[in-house]
Amino acid sequence: MSLLLNKSTFGNSANIGNVLSKADANNLLEEWVINPKLQLHMRQVAHLMKSWAAEKENADEKIQWKWEMAGLLHDADWDQWPELHCKKIIEELENRNIDPEIIRAIASHGPAHFGVEPETKMDKMLYAFDELSGLIHAYSLMRPNSYNAMDIKGVKKRLKEKSFAANVSREEINDACSKASISLDDLIDFIIQHQAEVE
């Protein structure tokens, strides 16, 4: 099954600035994603994206919502249409005349799968948060105190254990860090600091 998108431009530049309302984005998430674990993952990644935009990119609220929306909807089609993963949500957002930067970030969140390289900082951070967020969530579930006192060292230990969250690609995490020009330690630290805020 190939998920390659075989295209490199997404949406229409005339639609820059067009976003879904928060209510519409949440409705789409809830209609398309049945699995509560996947919904939580998407909300966690959305929160990380918004927090990063606000704290590290000095983005205003409008731009923060673009980052958040990309995170919130990046896996929207994975639950019910895995063979159309990424294609279906891209089509939906193109049909709704959504900002091409949001669509592009979603299209490039797994370059090894979709064949689209992350280019902007928003693209790169979505790629970087996606896999590592899942591993850190899995780690929080096995700790008696969840995220409390979780440290970078503990996460790195889990990363080295190949059998832990075995479906999380360590290679992609390293690739994403180098593309986003951030250290693995900083990425882990940011996720530990923010992910517990989403329930």
Ligand SMILES: [Fe+2]
């Ligand atoms: Fe994801």
